[in-house]
Amino acid sequence: MASISSLGIGSGLDLNGLLDQLNEAERGKLEPVERQLESQQVRISAYGDLQGALSAFEGAVGRLAEPSLFQSLSANVTGEALQAAAGPEAAPGQYQLEVEHLASAGSLASQRIDVDLDDALTDAEQTLTLAFANAPEGEQGEIAVTVPAGSTLGDIRDAINAREGAGVSASVVNDGEGYRLALMSNETGEAASITGLTFEGGFFAEGMAVSDPGDEVAGVVAQAGRDAALSVNGIAITSPTNQVEGAIQGVTLDLQQAGRATLSVEQDTLAVREAVGGFVEAYNALKGTIGELTAFDADSGRAGELLGDSAVRTIESRLRNDLSGMVGDPAQGELAVLGDLGISLSLDGTLSLDEGELDLAIASDMGAVQRFFTGGEETLGMAGRLSETAGQLLGSNGALTNAIDGAENRIESLNQRYVRMEQGIAQTIERYRVQFGQLDGMIAQMNQTSDYLTQQFATMDAQLGRD
Known part of the structure; x- marks a missing residue:
């Protein structure tokens, strides 16, 4: 039998077209599997949305479960003389403060130098020495700065600024009649005052070292650094910086300007109100996500x-049970249910907050509010209970994780089934191809035989006609 390289050549039939139709029909068997794969991918994406909303809710209730939230203090200042922040060691109280003056940095400007900025002031390497009321931290006594040969006034400035631990910032100032090398202490306060500058080169006039930075010696302009001066409830306090710590235990004062101010350190009720509001918003956002993922449009x-989905029903059921449960003993005057704080469960399953009732509960007994949410040593409060439930639902053996794992396992199984079906389809199409090839060859051979016989009969007819 002749070999057929392309189907249909021998027979004249459109066997390739027929094979394509058979292939398309066979691959149609894959469509249900593809739809199932797509459905599982969509479910995993939906579980991811639900997981994100539940994690956000867990974070919100976790904040309410922290006792430190209810023990935090705020520092409220009346007046513009200062700002304040209360730390964990602060204690409630009222304070009258007066800022007499702020801390400032010391400065020292050299005598006026009659040079151009491009003029070299050193023929060889020289040493410039800085003196302070107290040497900067990490330094001892005077500070030496190496100035390279051929340095201009700007180069001297750069050498000072490049000296690690110099304790000053240098600049070149033109006072209208000439240039000065100006130095400013990096730190504020009297102890950081710069008291002198000497230079081997000799182009500065003698007497640069001043015993009192307020003096003017040989054209030197010096200004002493100054400590901040303030009083707290009449008690005088000095500070080398404008950020004062320790004057009031646990409170940091940030001095802004001279003047009077009143400081109130009190319980931070705003943080508690914001945390409760965040808890309500996070739960409602979770309910909104669940509503979107489980909605049905009849039209x-x-x-x-x-x-x-069973995982969604489990999440809703467990959270609803926690929210409607009792955590305190009303007979003992304790807050027992969310309604005692102005939080109610609506018919649609969302929470609503009456801020007035919440403010009243906080103002009446912050300790009771704390116990309601955080519980005691052996019992969980409302926030602790919800946080534990959310953690379990999100955990490695939780309903949500199991649902995701189940969907992923189904995808793996469907992928394996898809591969097996594709392999079966390929084998079927190949079998058809072989059979069509055989058919094509057979028909081609039959056509050849038919043509041969036709020719023979024609020849016989011709011979008989002649006879």
């Missing part, structure tokens, strides 16, 4: 990705 027939 279009469109169903949410997780409609009827």
